[in-house]
Amino acid sequence: MSHFGRSGPPDIxxxxxxxxxxxxxxxxxxxxxxxxxxYGKVVDIFIPRDxxxxxxxxFAFVRYKYGDEASKAVDRLDGRMVxxxxxxxxxxxxxPHAERMHRDDYRDRDYRRRxxxxxxxxxxxxxxxxRDRDYRRRxxxxxASPDYKSRRKGRxxxxxxxxxxxxxSPARHSPSPRRSPSPKKSISPQRIASPRKSxxxxxxxxxxxxxxxxxxxxxxxxxxxxxxxxxxxxxxxxGDVSVAHLELCSExxxxxxxxxxxxxxxx
DNA sequence: GTTGAGCGTT
Numbered sequence: 001m002s003h004f005g006r007s008g009p010p011d012i013x014x015x016x017x018x019x020x021x022x023x024x025x026x027x028x029x030x031x032x033x034x035x036x037x038x039y040g041k042v043v044d045i046f047i048p049r050d051x052x053x054x055x056x057x058x059f060a061f062v063r064y065k066y067g068d069e070a071s072k073a074v075d076r077l078d079g080r081m082v083x084x085x086x087x088x089x090x091x092x093x094x095x096p097h098a099e100r101m102h103r104d105d106y107r108d109r110d111y112r113r114r115x116x117x118x119x120x121x122x123x124x125x126x127x128x129x130x131r132d133r134d135y136r137r138r139x140x141x142x143x144a145s146p147d148y149k150s151r152r153k154g155r156x157x158x159x160x161x162x163x164x165x166x167x168x169s170p171a172r173h174s175p176s177p178r179r180s181p182s183p184k185k186s187i188s189p190q191r192i193a194s195p196r197k198s199x200x201x202x203x204x205x206x207x208x209x210x211x212x213x214x215x216x217x218x219x220x221x222x223x224x225x226x227x228x229x230x231x232x233x234x235x236x237x238x239g240d241v242s243v244a245h246l247e248l249c250s251e252x253x254x255x256x257x258x259x260x261x262x263x264x265x266x267x
Numbered sequence: 268g269t270t271g272a273g274c275g276t277t
Contacts, residue, residue: 048275061275094274
């Protein structure tokens with residue numbers, strides 16, 4: 001009766017997910033159910049597994065029907081020994097429905113009920129332990145598949161080939177967003193550079209398909225004037241410079257241009 | 268058969 005996760009998320013409306021970390025790779029949903037069901041109505045337990053090996057990834061999601069019960073479970077089960085390991089129970093954040101608002105609401109209630117020091121200690125401990133684990137993971141250099149965490153794309157693809165260490169994105173928790181204003185802070189001109197559209201957009205009136213490729217980019221002066229006789233007419237009747245021509249100018253002048261210069265060109 | 272940071276399936 002407790003076969004969770006067999007048919008997908010059963011009822012994800014008005015449920016409160018807890019993330020259970022540090023469980024054993026052999027702990028199943030049926031093992032967790034009696035523990036968590038003591039503190040409320042558990043509507044679902046899901047243990048993500050590796051798609052290739054089918055193994056547990058070492059954490060679980062326990063979904064409660066009511067938020068206060070979930071909060072109580074966090075208080076009671078966080079730090080509990082399960083199968084010889086100290087599990088970490090916290091509210092899930094990045095889930096499909098991201099019950100962050102409800103989570104904070106219930107956390108606030110919890111703060112008022114008890115002396116607010118428990119949750120704070122728990123957060124501090126998690127933070128510290130996360131850093132510690134990061135260091136250990138770097139030194140041990142085992143577990144040859146931490147790449148499944150780059151799950152934006154290519155999650156189940158080439159995990160065995162691309163093993164460049166620089167791929168490891170360290171920007172999950174950026175402690176200080178504004179740090180180290182490097183002296184060469186100038187905005188790289190390539191940032192504002194035109195995305196180099198299709199080369200056919202060079203001039204609006206260039207419909208001639210007679211093979212003569214008129215108005216190559218190198219024949220245009222930096223000031224938007226055509227080189228000589230062949231006039232692609234960068235300005236229309238209103239005197240506005242065509243967008244295509246602006247792109248050309250940008251491409252040429254970019255190495256010497258500061259952003260203000262580009263603005264000058266645009267206006 | 269191992270492992271141990273993290274956030275999720277039909």
